[in-house]
Amino acid sequence: MDEEAKLATETLAELYLKGDNIEKAYQIYQELLKKNPNSSRFKEKVRELELRLNDSGRDLQGRRESPPRVRRDIERAIGELKGWLNRIQRARKKSM
Numbered sequence: 001m002d003e004e005a006k007l008a009t010e011t012l013a014e015l016y017l018k019g020d021n022i023e024k025a026y027q028i029y030q031e032l033l034k035k036n037p038n039s040s041r042f043k044e045k046v047r048e049l050e051l052r053l054n055d056s057g058r059d060l061q062g063r064r065e066s067p068p069r070v071r072r073d074i075e076r077a078i079g080e081l082k083g084w085l086n087r088i089q090r091a092r093k094k095s096m
Contacts, residue, residue: 009028009032010028010029010032012028013025013028013029013032013045016028022049022052022053023053025049026046026049026050026053029042029045029046029049030046033046
């Protein structure tokens, strides 16, 4: 067991929350819930933090996620660029 797992306490999780480190607090509450699976307080805290992470644009591993509209715009732009690249490659083959 690593040091962080040994230190997984509700107090530490709350300190992370006060420091706006939602990801760390979420990880600690998950560990606490594993140790105390019947704890309604820990279940509620995990749910609350999952919502906060999702609302902040982060996935549950703490990585930032683009909003759906931005992802669609990016995917559309990538599709257009791939189309252009295909047309350029075909034109090059024809000219050779």
